[in-house]
């Protein structure tokens with residue numbers, strides 16, 4: 883009988899421990915990996931639209947392009963990839979990219 887009581891107590895304690903563990907809130911920290919764009923006019927607009935689908939690395943890892951290439955690239959994002967960028971903002975972005983990540987021509 884005494885053994886049975888001890889066994890029951892052990893089971894109860896184990897049960898409480900399991901329930902407490904199951905309900906415990908675990909939190910994890912996700913590191914924020916942010917690509918910094920070069921400061922310049924139009925940076926905010928570029929950051930806002932060009933980071934919707936992918937990292938801004940896609941911009942910073944490109945070689946320097948002539949403006950015509952940035953025009954094609956931004957239009958490809960809009961027409962082929964479906965980037966929701968109004969025309970006026972697209973112009974701001976193209977000017978920014980040409981100035982900061984362009985060949986100057």
Ligand code: HEC
Nearest residue numbers: 931932934935936940941944955956959963964965966975
């Ligand atoms: C609607 C989603 C979307 C938005 C918004 C977007 N892109 Fe993209 N982008 C893509 C996809 C999809 C790819 C192709 C990814 C791949 O091939 O892995 C891509 C690829 C790229 C590449 C790599 C070269 C290429 O043509 O594949 C560059 C550079 C790029 N994007 C620049 C931009 C810039 C600049 C902007 C802001 C004007 C922008 N993206 C906004 C979807 C988007």
